């Protein structure tokens with residue numbers, strides 16, 4: 001038996017019939033084909049599947065698609081606006097905040113939730129916020145820097161240009 | 169930047185090996201920590217920021233002088249962490265000469281008995 005759900009994903013409304021046991025992450029990846037959200041563990045441990053549900057960072061392998069009925073969802077695909085990278089995406093790019101990139105979408109979504117509630121987080125606060133997201137490659141150093149970069153840029157939107165922008 | 173990033177990652181993996189990570193088998197040969205639910209990987213709040221330095225010596229065995237760098241951090245960090253723990257134990261009056269990785273709190277506690 002399937003259940004009808006209505007969800008807004010990255011601004012677009014979707015109405016779908018889903019099995020009640022379908023995890024939200026598989027709804028996003030397999031039904032909506034939004035494969036930017038990754039699955040690392042399926043057990044709420046790694047954070048690779050983190051998305052925003054009504055603005056809150058949520059591990060989408062821990063939630064059923066039917067629970068997301070009437071919710072507003074943002075995935076990594078919804079972070080850039082009109083081809084312009086979100087400051088967090090730009091930060092990961094500029095600070096070499098990723099190597100294999102598997103953890104990156106989840107890191108960015110978790111950091112987006114942090115920066116919404118804390119415009120100038122300290123290094124400790126960034127590390128504490130990212131504690132539910134595993135990264136095997138970077139040792140977290142450049143991820144912390146990428147979040148700091150985004151925090152700076154978001155609190156002074158026009159004052160700072162990326163290296164790329166400055167070179168143009 | 170890429171080399172530094174690789175060193176950061178390597179250092180973190182080595183610290184993980186020294187402090188948390190290990191494949192644990194029971195007496196029947198069954199791996200008992202086969203998922204992230206049981207396997208402890210280091211997290212962002214387990215580390216400080218790193219400072220890296222490099223001594224550049226071109227490799228004599230190929231025309232470009234290049235060599236791998238990614239593993240370098242992994243080689244140095246486990247002995248550094250284990251030696252630091254042994255040093256701390258000695259300064260606390262515990263004459264421990266050898267302790268097996270990963271240095272979980274239980275292992276350190278047992279070594280102190």
Ligand code: FES
Nearest residue numbers: 040041042047061
């Ligand atoms: S896949 Fe959801 S936390 Fe790992």
Ligand code: FES
Nearest residue numbers: 099103135136137
């Ligand atoms: S960049 Fe590879 S897991 Fe984070």
